[in-house]
Amino acid sequence: MRVLIVEDEPYLAEAVRDGLRLEAMAADIAGDGGSALERLTTNSYDLVVLDRDIPGPSGDEVARRIVASGSGIPILMLTAADRIDDKASGFELGADDYLTKPFDLRELVMRLRALNRRRAHLRPPVSEIAGLRPDPFRREVFRDGRYVAPTRKQFAVLEVLVAAEGGVVSAEELPERAWDENADPFTNAVRITVSALRKRLGEPWLIATVPGVGYRIDTGSTLPGGTRE
Known part of the structure; x- marks a missing residue:
């Protein structure tokens, strides 16, 4: 599984990246919306962890473009705002899940695996190859x-x-x-x-x-x- 972490707080982004690597997930970091869109164009990702409040094109704009691309990449949004209205607007933009800062890395990992399972159901599974x-x-x-x-x-x-x-x-x-x-x-x-x-x-x-x-x-x-x- 390969994850793109879109987060402008370097220490948080690096901590999440290192934690995901320990869980056998490949992870890249984009510190702003422009870098995120560039990486999404040049690399193939299974999931995106997206902070809404980032420089450049906002997290909301990045989410819109991911959805418009038709790639079907699941989006887990991060935000410091925990109001229901904020979460509702995030889901309306196309987010598949939502996590409020601060969060436990273990919960993030569980949510990412759950999103990947849901996406896998849409793909023909490889049940067996060469035994x-x-x-x-x-x-x-x-x-x-x-x-x-x-x-x-x-x-x-x-x-x-x-x-x-x-x-x-x-x-x-x-x-x-x-x-x-x-x-x-x-x-x-x-x-x-x-x-x-x-x-x-x-x-x-x-x-x-x-x-x-x-x-x-x-x-x-x-x-x-x-x-x-």
Whole structure:
């Protein structure tokens, strides 16, 4: 899951980002409305945490543009105002949920996961691929009926690979989706995480490396160039 945090208070934004990362969510920060719209144009996000009171285009304007784009990205609005009228106007703009400052990070995480579950119901779920059954809501993985316990980061990587349904995920795209925009695709982090996940899933290896390109779930197809090393 990748989240865009739109918040102009640096300490709060960084605290939320770091907390979401501990929950295996990739998170980027935009400190104003203009930066938020730019990131929404160039990156793919599953959820947006949006402060209403931000510089540049307001949070309300950002919400309007997200809704108008037809992307369907769920919006969780943040505000210091707790009046019913403020919340009502936020929902009218297209917010899917509302959280008043100050808030508990655990509540934010629960609300984001709930929003992601609702959105997932609108998409055809990947029930099984090559005997692999990942449950993104219970954070459980089964392979041919055998329970597998990946780490949070390994699960995030697995989610991206499974969503590709056997297609190749490039070495550049994988860290963007499972880490965040600051991840360096040229470090060993991706290779080490994929290697550890491959071993945890067990033999025969399910994650194939496509040299010079990236990784994919080996579905037994004849896609050229894939290796399991």
